[in-house]
Structure formats: C-alpha cells, structure tokens
Amino acid sequence: MTDESRPPEGRMPSDFPDPQGRPEFLPADDQAEQSGWRSETASFESGRWGDPSGRPADTASYGSPSYPGPGQARAEETPHNSTRAYESPYFGNSAGAPPYGGDKRPPPPPNALGMGAGWAPPPSGPQGGFGGAPGRRGPGTGVLIVLAVVIALVASGLGSVGTFLLTRSGGSGTDPSYSLGPIPSAATNRAPDSIAGVASRVLPSVVSLEVNASSAEGVSGSGFLIKDGYVVTNNHVVAPAAKGGDIQIMFNNRKTTKGRIVGRDPGSDLAVVKPEETFGTPEITLGNSDQVVVGDPVIAIGSPLGLTGTVTTGIVSSLNRPVIAGDESGTSTEEPAYISAIQTDAAINPGNSGGPLVNGKGEVVGVNSAIATLSRSMSSQGGSIGLGFAIPVNQARRVAEEIITTGKAKRPKIGIVLDKDYKGQGVRISSDPVEGRAPVDANGPAAKAGLKAGDVILEIDGLTLQDGNELIALIRSKAPGSTITVKYQRAGQQRTAKLTVTADDSPAPTPS
Structure with missing residues (x-):
C-alpha cells in the first residue's frame, strides 16, 4: 500500500497481514518456579495436606503430635464438642470405622482452590479427578507458527531438489531428449476469394520497372501486364526515359527484360510500355471502376521502395477525389495530370506508382498513382499515411487503347x-x-x-x-x-x- 492510498487515520487490516495472536501465557509450573510459589500439581506431598488455618505445613502433618495417627494419643486432650474438627485422625462414620478402609486419607474438599499460604489444590487426574496424572497442555501459538514455517521451508527445499533432479542432464543445463513436438501439418491452399487467394492470382501479372536516364536520377515503379503483352504504368515513372535512357522490367519470377515506351499521356499520368519478352506471364483482368463504392475492400500490389511483389490491403475511402499529379518544382515542361481519383487507405508508397489496385475478385479497378504525405519537401520522400489515390481503370482502359492504336490519347x-x-x-x-x-x-x-x-x-x-x-x-x-x-x-x-x-x-x- 502506498502513502497515497493509505487511509487518513488508522491503518487498514491489510497493513497487518499476519494474524495477531493472543498473549502467550507461561504454564503455571513455570510461574511457580519463577515466583517461589508452590506448584499447583504439588497439592499432595508425602502424605501432607494443607492447613486452612495457615499454620506451617510441618505442624499440621498427618500423624504428627498435633494430628496423631490411629492408635496414637494426643499430647493434649480436647473436649468432644470442640470446634477443632480436624483433630480426628480420620473422618469416620458413627461407628468409628474409617469410611475409606485401611489407611486411606480423606478426599479433598470440593472445589479446592488456592486460598492462602500453605494451601494447594488436589492433584488432577486425566479428567481432572483425584489421584490421576497431571493434565497436558497443548503447544502455544508461537510454537505452531514456527512449526508451520519449518514445514513450508522443508517442502520448498524438497520441491527444488526434485525439480533439479528432473531437469538436470549431465550438469550442462541441456536435455538431449527435449522436444517441442512435430510441426503441425496444414495445407497452403487458400480460398479463391480470400486476400491470399486473390494475391496468388494477381501477383504473376505485376511487374517492377527500373528507369535509368543519363540526365536524371533513376526512377522505380510498378506496372501490370494486359492483353498482347503490353504493360500499363504511370507516365511519371517512364518520363525520364522519354529523352534517352532505358527501362528494365522485372517479372514476378525474377526474370528481367528491356522495355520501350509505346506512348504516354501526361494529362492522365498514364503510359504504355512494351517489354521484349514476357516469359509466359499471364495478363491481368480489368474490372469496372464505375461499380466501385465507398467501403469496398481493395488490394494494392507493387514494388514500394524496390520491394517487389508487395501486397497491402485496405478499403475504398472515397470516390471522385480531385488530385493534381505532376512536377511540384515547376521545372517540367509537361502539363500536370488532373485525376478524379479513387481514394484508398491501402498502404501505397514510392515505387507503388503504376501498380494495380484490385477488388475482391482480383479485377483491376484502379492504377495507383499518387499519395498524400505530411512532408512537402522534394528532397525527402514521405511514407504512407493512409491517403493513396488511383486512376479509375475505366479511364486507364480508354487511354491505353488509344495509345496502343494511335500512339497518343485524346x-x-x-x-x-x-x-x-x-x-x-x-x-x-x-x-x-x-x-x-x-x-x-x-x-x-x-x-x-x-x-x-x-x-x-x-x-x-x-x-x-x-x-x-x-x-x-x-x-x-x-x-x-x-x-x-x-x-x-x-x-x-x-x-x-x-x-x-x-x-x-x-x-x-x-x-x-
């Protein structure tokens, strides 16, 4: 209990967790020895009986001159009607015969208690009666406490020894027979509509792009394979290679190939790239972004920070969110992109750009394009704060078709x-x-x-x-x-x- 929780007056019972035992009283034998008084169990000594008058015990002994035994004459006769009732050698009946026979002494007075010097109670038997052995007293509270502590210590010691004997193995602390049991067997197949099931179908169609330009720093991004081996991505991912440079495309099976720009549309931030080889990669399935509603579960797949094949999940947070994507430095000659975007809280980071945003069926509903960050500095990249934006796939479908058929978008x-x-x-x-x-x-x-x-x-x-x-x-x-x-x-x-x-x-x- 801390001082803050202690009651203002007095102490709580919990302050004294141990029970307060009754005061310990020493046995009467010990008190008699310490104080000089006669023992309660010594009420009979060598055939003596205490005198209620308080006279010394040696002058009131049975068979003494004051109290002659049978057949003995007193030194001084006393009248028959004398009040000295104890001068008779024994308590006889009317015939003068001893009531107890032989040389037995009379019983003690009833309820005999100490009544002064020279007086002692009769010895108690097993049930407190006359002529029995003294009664035994039980152990005191202190003895019981000490005994309990000793038993607890002994039991604890025996338990520790047992544990040591059971766990030791050669004194090295290791156990050659120790085992956590077999690894549980479980199937790796997942339901087709689960996140894992969707990811397993979509991941093979997602690629990673590394764009190198002689006059600019390298840029990394993502893309996905559509019909006839074309790759859809963002314009800002491949723009550095538009005036020289090369594009390396890595597929989900870790195989790489070069790619060339088929066409790009800065106004929608979309572009199409043609890889030299697709390695049998399956095309992705395109969905309908007009059927997307707020709250739908979505999965974002791409290569954030170069970590290929990354899967994140979330929901559609909003629709028709106006986003302007472009070069914030103002040095670019290209127009900014105006996007009526799908907003999602699925984690999107630099490198996710151009990757697909898919629904619960594994259909592409958007192209990840932009994120909102708390940092507006061009020298540092901000991470995801749950505000990602994707180009609706219906717009991406139209732009990709126009680029592939005419080389440019309307x-x-x-x-x-x-x-x-x-x-x-x-x-x-x-x-x-x-x-x-x-x-x-x-x-x-x-x-x-x-x-x-x-x-x-x-x-x-x-x-x-x-x-x-x-x-x-x-x-x-x-x-x-x-x-x-x-x-x-x-x-x-x-x-x-x-x-x-x-x-x-x-x-x-x-x-x-």
Whole structure:
C-alpha cells in the first residue's frame, strides 16, 4: 500500500497481514518456579495436606503430635464438642470405622482452590479427578507458527531438489531428449476469394520497372501486364526515359527484360510500355471502376521502395477525389495530370506508382498513382499515411487503347475557359477571353447546351463542385461521346442542361 492510498487515520487490516495472536501465557509450573510459589500439581506431598488455618505445613502433618495417627494419643486432650474438627485422625462414620478402609486419607474438599499460604489444590487426574496424572497442555501459538514455517521451508527445499533432479542432464543445463513436438501439418491452399487467394492470382501479372536516364536520377515503379503483352504504368515513372535512357522490367519470377515506351499521356499520368519478352506471364483482368463504392475492400500490389511483389490491403475511402499529379518544382515542361481519383487507405508508397489496385475478385479497378504525405519537401520522400489515390481503370482502359492504336490519347473537353479568380459556390465560366481564347468555344458542347460566359456551374451528374480542379478532373475521366448533366446558375436562377463530351487530339493550352 502506498502513502497515497493509505487511509487518513488508522491503518487498514491489510497493513497487518499476519494474524495477531493472543498473549502467550507461561504454564503455571513455570510461574511457580519463577515466583517461589508452590506448584499447583504439588497439592499432595508425602502424605501432607494443607492447613486452612495457615499454620506451617510441618505442624499440621498427618500423624504428627498435633494430628496423631490411629492408635496414637494426643499430647493434649480436647473436649468432644470442640470446634477443632480436624483433630480426628480420620473422618469416620458413627461407628468409628474409617469410611475409606485401611489407611486411606480423606478426599479433598470440593472445589479446592488456592486460598492462602500453605494451601494447594488436589492433584488432577486425566479428567481432572483425584489421584490421576497431571493434565497436558497443548503447544502455544508461537510454537505452531514456527512449526508451520519449518514445514513450508522443508517442502520448498524438497520441491527444488526434485525439480533439479528432473531437469538436470549431465550438469550442462541441456536435455538431449527435449522436444517441442512435430510441426503441425496444414495445407497452403487458400480460398479463391480470400486476400491470399486473390494475391496468388494477381501477383504473376505485376511487374517492377527500373528507369535509368543519363540526365536524371533513376526512377522505380510498378506496372501490370494486359492483353498482347503490353504493360500499363504511370507516365511519371517512364518520363525520364522519354529523352534517352532505358527501362528494365522485372517479372514476378525474377526474370528481367528491356522495355520501350509505346506512348504516354501526361494529362492522365498514364503510359504504355512494351517489354521484349514476357516469359509466359499471364495478363491481368480489368474490372469496372464505375461499380466501385465507398467501403469496398481493395488490394494494392507493387514494388514500394524496390520491394517487389508487395501486397497491402485496405478499403475504398472515397470516390471522385480531385488530385493534381505532376512536377511540384515547376521545372517540367509537361502539363500536370488532373485525376478524379479513387481514394484508398491501402498502404501505397514510392515505387507503388503504376501498380494495380484490385477488388475482391482480383479485377483491376484502379492504377495507383499518387499519395498524400505530411512532408512537402522534394528532397525527402514521405511514407504512407493512409491517403493513396488511383486512376479509375475505366479511364486507364480508354487511354491505353488509344495509345496502343494511335500512339497518343485524346483529351475530353466541354469547350469552356474557367475563371480562376472566382471564390464563390461552384465554378464560374470566365466572362472575358483568356489568352485569346473565348470563354465558351463556338459550336462546342457547352455552347450547344446553352451555357454562356459568366454562368456558374454548380453540379456535374449530381456531384456538387467545390472548385475548378474538380471540374477538370471529372471531365478528363469521361470518355469522348459520353453525356453528362450540368446544373448551372445564371442571374440568380438555376438551370439544367445536358451536353456531350468531345475530345481534342492534342492537349489544349488551358485545361477545359
């Protein structure tokens, strides 16, 4: 018990864990020897009986001149009616015969207790009666405690000796016969829909890329094999090799080969690479990102920090998250990528870029592309904090097809220029031309739907817009020819229009 928990007054019973025994009393024999008093067990000594008058014992002895024995005459006669009742040699009956026969002495008075000097109680028998042996007293409390401690110590010692005898082996502390038993046998097969089952099917289709450029540091990333042996990855992974350099592709079986860039799209941060050899690697299965909902379990696979074949799990944290991916230093001549991303808490780290984000069926639903970190320094790489972002696979499918068929990707648009200085609700179309371009393209999708300069776009397909970057990312994620519903405001009144997304074959100077 600490001082903080001790009661303010008195002490708790737990302060005295040992029971407080009763005061130890010494036997009466010991007291008699120490104090000089006669012993309680010496009430009869050589045929003497104490005199209640307090006279010395030697003058009241039976058979003495004061108390003659049978047939003896007293030195001084006493009248028959004298009050000296003890002058008779024995207590006789009316006939004068001894009631106890022979030379037996009379019994002690009932309840005889010490009553003064020279008086002692009669000896007690086995049941406290006359003529028996003295009664035996039990051991005291202290003796019992000591005896218990001795027994406990002896038992502990015997146990230690037994343990030593059982565990010793040649005095070296080892036991040649010691064994933990056989290793349990268990199957390594897992259910196809389990994480392990999905990973075993997807891992063979995931590759690791090492990109070396003469004018830049090496970059590592990930990718996955699609139909006809093409590899889909991020543009920012292979960009250093676009102006010279080489790409090394390592497959899951540790075999390596060189690869070449088929095409890349900085605006979507996607690229396609063709390896020289695939070593019989199976292609991955592509899913439908439009069917993904928040909370779906997902698995991210790639080579974070060069650790090939790494599998992490999580869920879909959010959808349509606007992300701008690009060179934050501002030295790149390429436009930034606007992504309407799938957000996940599956651990994604540098090196995961370009790897697949798959669902519980093993189908690709996204291409891991970016992470949010607490460090904004370009000299240090931040780790995963549970905020990873992937390009929806429907967008990646379209871009990959366009790159493989034409060498470049189309740019979806609706034909407007945004007012970057607007801070109100929604997104406003610019009121004036920007860099010689009209706020609304003539004969463009927005103009055909009735939108004009100065209109404020509030929603796209029911999604409330927060800023212009979100609008650009949403339009870039749409396939050319798709129809969207736009809710906008003009002169304080809300209106709704439908328009069809078109595309440019070359990037526009201003996102639209």
